[in-house]
Amino acid sequence: MKEKLRPVWLLAQRELHDQFRDWRILFPLIVLTLLFPPLMNSFAGQTVDFMNKYGGNLILDRLVPFSILIIGFFPVTISLVVALESFVGEKERGTIEPLLGTPLLDWQLYLGKLVVGVIFPLVASYLAIGLYIFMVGKQDLNLPPISQIIQLLALTASHAILMVSGAIAISTQATSVRAANLMASFIVLPVAFLIQGESVLLFWGDGDILWMAVIAVLVLAGLLMRVGVAHFQREYLLGREIDSFNVRWIWQTFKESFVGDAHSVFAWYQTQVGGTLRRLKTPLILMAVIALIGSIVSFQWVSSVAPIYLADIPQEEVDKVLGRMSMAAGLSVEQEDINFGFIFGHNIRAVLVMFIVGLFSLGVLGELVFAINVGVVGGVLAVLGAMGLPAWTLFLGGVLPHGIFEIPAIIFAGASILYFGALLVTPNPTRTMGEVVISVAADWLKIFVGVIVPLLALAALIEVNITPHILATIVR
Amino acid sequence: MIETENLSKAFNDFLAVDDVNLNVRSGQILALLGQNGAGKTTTIRMLTGLLRPTRGWARVAGYDVVDEPTAVRSSVGVLTEQHGLYLRMTADEYLDFFGKIYELDASTRKMRNDYLLDYFGLAKASTRRIGEYSKGMRQKLALARTLIHEPPVLLLDEPTSAMDPESARLVRDEIGNLRSSQRAIVICTHNLAEAEILADEIAIIYNGRILLTGKLDALKDRVLGKPEYEVIFSSAWDVKNFAHLSAVEMLEKSPKRIRFRSENPKETNPLFLQKLSEKKAPILSLQEIPRSLEQVYLKVMAEAVENVAV
Known part of the structure; x- marks a missing residue:
């Protein structure tokens, strides 16, 4: 293994050497490393004075870790520039081809670029954090506990890996630095949102959840690395027309994948939808298992915590809820806001949200939405049980009649987005990334139009016309 | 040493190389001639295992380009159209870097670097940044890079472009010497005089297809008639x-x-x-009466263009 990793370090070393000779990279890095900590330190001093005057000690406690997060993040942003420059820059200048002509393996080239993209900015980032901590120590401000500092360092490293792996994944699809820079917003914007979310967690003091965020970012970075390795192929890197947007080709490829040679709806169902369902067999089994385990875990967990929370709620409130339940059971189908369109539209929207968030996270967030959906089912049942209602009877009468169609539809949606993510991160030497994305999108649409929409329509019809009657009978 | 059969490459619906059959033995030089975009570079890239053939096969130095691409790349020295040098490095550092990639030990690297830099007249400039080099010097250094691991097969895309006459002569002599060291060499060039001097075999490629291949004299007889x-x-x-x-x-x-x-x-x-x-x-x-390769080339190309027009 050491022998195989040697070329990786050799490539990274050359790149580092090169970058240390480029003032355009060195200058901003030095400025961000050395200038930002004193600036942040001065800001912290001002804030301390302000807080001492007007109160707000809790914010003061959170200020230093928040500053560390931000100070660490700024030099790390350079990793994006380094990765794009070292990779697409090489393509643009033609220096990549002699490298590709050597016996270096694709993954060695990839890892070499990843290492150099991460190491340089991360070292600068850690230096900046160290400098800031030193300054804070001198200022008599409370330093965060060591465990939190380690957490922030881990978070900073995970940001760097995420951005570089994302940058390289983007780089494989761009033949010019200009194109890569345009595509870099796909990394910058989500990471900016991520930092905002992490800042919120920091201020709320959710240390455990923040660790989960570190793990989640690392998982996403790992997936992006997998995408990078999957698509870091010599053939792609030397590909022609990679920057062009060929609408005709996109449409033809999509049509071929979506319709195939089917000439009727029946034939389409038989060959196209059937074929895709066969490919979805494993994700479907996996999703069904996740749905089952997720709802059981959620039921168990909520069952254990709900009584504690419910104990604090006055009996009148509980009675109100029970009253509403009885009313809900007696709902007539004519009630305006809970009609077929509302339920169907709501469910379709949930499936589309799964797809859209899954699209930008290689399926990860889509699966999260799926997990929330199945978790809610278990959780609601547990709450009903804790309130003294016959949870399982309500489930059988109030959920199962339409759930027979609705739950499989959600499982199909989860499976198709899992399949989508898995295909994107799987190496495919015979197809380009564009072809993979288009054919997977076509597969998803086949399942959506051919399976999910009919199932949800059926479920909504039952939920509006049959479920209320069954529920009413049970409740009465 | 280099063998291809029906080697083809399509990019989406564009057929860049179509049924190319080549056979270059050890100690032989093949000149691949053709217009820009004729399919020369794509052919070279397939022979280096950089592009996967859509159809057909190729073996280079005894290795299959699809199944054993790493072994192929270890046995090949490639001079690309763009020399692709790292301009912030010195020539010494550059050759040493590639020597390390080819896993040469330190003493061999030193010996090869010194020899190549000296041979191509770059020894005095070896500690200068490549960015300060002239075009010709850069081309010589790129050629030195292809030779650093003494490969049995050389694929050279425009080896003397941008060189002054003396340097070009030097490179041509070096290529000639390489033939005598039993290497198989493919040269892509627009310089027909150079091809005439160096090549044992000529292949003319147009729109991805080999129009004509053979020894120079035989080609002259076929295209221009008997002497x-x-x-x-x-x-x-x-x-x-x-x-x-x-x-x-x-x-x-x-x-x-x-x-x-x-x-x-x-x-x-x-x-x-x-x-x-x-x-x-x-x-x-x-x-x-002298019959040049240029006459052959121009006649073949004119006929090819005419056939396409018809």
């Missing part, structure tokens, strides 16, 4: 009554010269001269 000869007289001579041999095809008769074509010059030319001598013709010289 033509010219007898020049030192003074005006009456050629009217000269009855030429039936084995030659007379092309031009004038008091100053006679032009003829011969199927078998080894036999007919001495007889032809003898007959002229008997008639007391004032012969100054007999020589073959």
Whole structure:
């Protein structure tokens, strides 16, 4: 293994050497490393004075870790520039081809670029954090506990890996630095949102959840690395027309994948939808298992915590809820806001949200939405049980009649987005990334139009016309 | 050493290389000639295992380009169209870097670096940044890079482009020496004179297809016809009554010269001269009329363009 990793370090070393000779990279890095900590330190001093005057000690406690997060993040942003420059820059200048002509393996080239993209900015980032901590120590401000500092360092490293792996994944699809820079917003914007979310967690003091965020970012970075390795192929890197947007080709490829040679709806169902369902067999089994385990875990967990929370709620409130339940059971189908369109539209929207968030996270967030959906089912049942209602009877009468169609539809949606993510991160030497994305999108649409929409329509019809009657009978 | 059969490459619906069959043995140089975009670079990239053939196969130095691409790349030295040098490195550092990639030990690297830098006249500039080099110096360094691991197969895309005549001559000599060291070499070039000097075999590629391949003399015969000869007289001579041999095809008769074509010059030319001598013709010289590769190339390309137009 050491022998195989040697070329990786050799490539990274050359790149580092090169970058240390480029003032355009060195200058901003030095400025961000050395200038930002004193600036942040001065800001912290001002804030301390302000807080001492007007109160707000809790914010003061959170200020230093928040500053560390931000100070660490700024030099790390350079990793994006380094990765794009070292990779697409090489393509643009033609220096990549002699490298590709050597016996270096694709993954060695990839890892070499990843290492150099991460190491340089991360070292600068850690230096900046160290400098800031030193300054804070001198200022008599409370330093965060060591465990939190380690957490922030881990978070900073995970940001760097995420951005570089994302940058390289983007780089494989761009033949010019200009194109890569345009595509870099796909990394910058989500990471900016991520930092905002992490800042919120920091201020709320959710240390455990923040660790989960570190793990989640690392998982996403790992997936992006997998995408990078999957698509870091010599053939792609030397590909022609990679920057062009060929609408005709996109449409033809999509049509071929979506319709195939089917000439009727029946034939389409038989060959196209059937074929895709066969490919979805494993994700479907996996999703069904996740749905089952997720709802059981959620039921168990909520069952254990709900009584504690419910104990604090006055009996009148509980009675109100029970009253509403009885009313809900007696709902007539004519009630305006809970009609077929509302339920169907709501469910379709949930499936589309799964797809859209899954699209930008290689399926990860889509699966999260799926997990929330199945978790809610278990959780609601547990709450009903804790309130003294016959949870399982309500489930059988109030959920199962339409759930027979609705739950499989959600499982199909989860499976198709899992399949989508898995295909994107799987190496495919015979197809380009564009072809993979288009054919997977076509597969998803086949399942959506051919399976999910009919199932949800059926479920909504039952939920509006049959479920209320069954529920009413049970409740009465 | 290099063998291909029906080697083809399509990019979406564009067929860049179509059924290319090549065979280059050790110690042989093949010149691949063609216009820009004819498919030369794509062919070279397939031979290096950089592009996967859509159809057909290729073996380089005994390795299959699809199944054993790493072994292929270890056995090949590639000079790309863009020399792709790291401009912030020095020539020393650059060659050492590639030597390490090819896993040469430190002493071999040092020896090869010194030899190549010295051979290409770059020794004095070896500690200067490559960014300060002239175009010719860069091309020489790129060529030195392809030779650093002494590969048995060389694929050279425009090896002497942008070089001054002396440097180009040096590189041509070096390529010639490499042939004698039993290497198989493919050169893609627009410099037809260079191809004529260096190549043992010529292949002309157009729109991804090999139009013509073979030894230079055979190609000249096929495209331009059998060799033509010219007898020049030192003074005006009456050629009217000269009855030429039936084995030659007379092309031009004038008091100053006679032009003829011969199927078998080894036999007919001495007889032809003898007959002229008997008639007391004032012969100054007999020589073959030069037929260049350029003539062959231009004729083949003109026919190809015409066929496409039809």
